[in-house]
Amino acid sequence: MDDDDLRRGRPTNHKVFGEGHAVLAGDALLTEAFGVLAAADLDPGKRAEALALLAEGAGWRGMAGGQALDLEGETLAAYDLDHLRLIHRLKTGALLRAAVEIGAVLGGAAPVERSALRAYGEAIGLAFQIQDDILDATATDADLGKRAGKDAGRGKITYPSLLGLDGARKALEEATETALCHLASLPNRNSLAAWARYLALRAK
Amino acid sequence: MDDDDLRRGRPTNHKVFGEGHAVLAGDALLTEAFGVLAAADLDPGKRAEALALLAEGAGWRGMAGGQALDLEGETLAAYDLDHLRLIHRLKTGALLRAAVEIGAVLGGAAPVERSALRAYGEAIGLAFQIQDDILDATATDADLGKRAGKDAGRGKITYPSLLGLDGARKALEEATETALCHLASLPNRNSLAAWARYLALRAK
Numbered sequence: 001m002d003d004d005d006l007r008r009g010r011p012t013n014h015k016v017f018g019e020g021h022a023v024l025a026g027d028a029l030l031t032e033a034f035g036v037l038a039a040a041d042l043d044p045g046k047r048a049e050a051l052a053l054l055a056e057g058a059g060w061r062g063m064a065g066g067q068a069l070d071l072e073g074e075t076l077a078a079y080d081l082d083h084l085r086l087i088h089r090l091k092t093g094a095l096l097r098a099a100v101e102i103g104a105v106l107g108g109a110a111p112v113e114r115s116a117l118r119a120y121g122e123a124i125g126l127a128f129q130i131q132d133d134i135l136d137a138t139a140t141d142a143d144l145g146k147r148a149g150k151d152a153g154r155g156k157i158t159y160p161s162l163l164g165l166d167g168a169r170k171a172l173e174e175a176t177e178t179a180l181c182h183l184a185s186l187p188n189r190n191s192l193a194a195w196a197r198y199l200a201l202r203a204k
Numbered sequence: 205m206d207d208d209d210l211r212r213g214r215p216t217n218h219k220v221f222g223e224g225h226a227v228l229a230g231d232a233l234l235t236e237a238f239g240v241l242a243a244a245d246l247d248p249g250k251r252a253e254a255l256a257l258l259a260e261g262a263g264w265r266g267m268a269g270g271q272a273l274d275l276e277g278e279t280l281a282a283y284d285l286d287h288l289r290l291i292h293r294l295k296t297g298a299l300l301r302a303a304v305e306i307g308a309v310l311g312g313a314a315p316v317e318r319s320a321l322r323a324y325g326e327a328i329g330l331a332f333q334i335q336d337d338i339l340d341a342t343a344t345d346a347d348l349g350k351r352a353g354k355d356a357g358r359g360k361i362t363y364p365s366l367l368g369l370d371g372a373r374k375a376l377e378e379a380t381e382t383a384l385c386h387l388a389s390l391p392n393r394n395s396l397a398a399w400a401r402y403l404a405l406r407a408k
Contacts, residue, residue, distance in 0.1 A: 001224045020205045020275045023227050027234060028268040034238040035259025044248030051255060055239025064232040071224045 001071065002150065009145035030058060042106065050102045057098025066090025073157060081162050085126065092132075093125025100124070100192075116182045120192065123179035127199045130172040133158040135202065137165065176200040205275065206354065213349035234262060246310065254306045261302025270294025277361060285366050289330070296336075297329025304328070304396075320386045324396065327383035331403045334376040337362040339406065341369065380404040 014022035100121030104114040159168035183189040218226035304325030308318040363372035383400040387393040
């Protein structure tokens with residue numbers, strides 16, 4: 001939907017195969033995610049809960065709804081940080097949170113652990129999107145594997161446009177700290193903590 | 205993807221809200237179907253089976269895959285009836301078959317009944333698509349609530365273009381008969397039989 005020519009340094013699906021095939025590839029992969037989970041050899045109750053979380057994260061209450069708000073936002077003259085945070089929370093945060101929470105469910109986490117992991121996923125999703133905004137404003141096409149500077153080119157509202165680059169970097173640090181705090185009480189938290197730190201470092 | 209202005213007599217989503225929002229509405233509704241089923245108060249084993257059937261019918265092995273073949277077909281000079289039947293079976297038949305078979309699973313049908321209902325769904329899906337081809341060639345925009353005659357206008361391969369109108373009507377009758385035959389051994393088949401006859405009658 002950003003009509004970019006590149007992703008991860010390769011030509012985008014819709015540029016190579018056309019918009020129709022790119023849309024259908026998205027439909028097919030979205031459907032396949034549910035199919036894989038539905039056919040997995042898991043405890044039936046946990047599997048149903050995981051499927052419901054995936055639907056929440058991917059659908060109108062998550063990714064698809066957030067992307068719709070983001071598209072709509074391109075037609076608005078202005079909106080504030082709260083609205084930008086809402087868009088990010090839905091567009092990117094919801095599916096990352098679902099990925100983390102599904103792991104908690106399938107791994108049999110206690111309610112308090114699950115809740116901490118959910119909050120961690122939420123914070124990491126926000127951090128991911130802030131760093132994406134910062135990188136778009138500061139990195140080169142070759143660094144990103146996609147076109148850089150396109151937010152500013154389209155007059156898009158982002159963390160750097162609302163807070164400046166330093167303000168955006170501070171917001172990224174805060175989101176990363178929040179994510180790490182939620183992990184503090186959990187055992188075996190090293191790889192999740194490393195992921196949070198990786199996001200923060202990429203945008204330095 | 206046919207870029208039509210109308211569906212059921214009303215302006216299409218992408219004409220009113222733009223292509224991006226129309227694509228997202230599709231993503232959100234597709235996801236919501238899985239979410240509703242995942243959250244439904246059903247026997248967990250049956251629910252998982254229903255979810256797997258929905259994924260099979262909607263994804264690359266069904267609707268999305270068939271629509272991709274259909275799009276690709278628009279770039280081919282010609283293909284035969286077997287290929288057209290494959291496109292129809294996937295694009296329309298697979299999801300109708302899934303709808304019928306999910307009912308069989310949730311209703312606790314015996315294996316032989318389930319297999320008959322699956323074959324019925326397959327035949328009804330083919331009948332639906334043949335009648336859609338016939339109506340496009342014979343009905344008015346007002347009858348259809350969408351633009352008529354657009355297949356011929358785009359040089360699209362259809363049942364009427366391959367078999368002529370009479371041949372297409374004969375194929376529709378055969379598909380309807382096949383559907384009715386598969387119902388013959390089942391109790392409470394009236395509404396499913398009526399649906400098969402309705403499809404056949406619409407295209408007279």
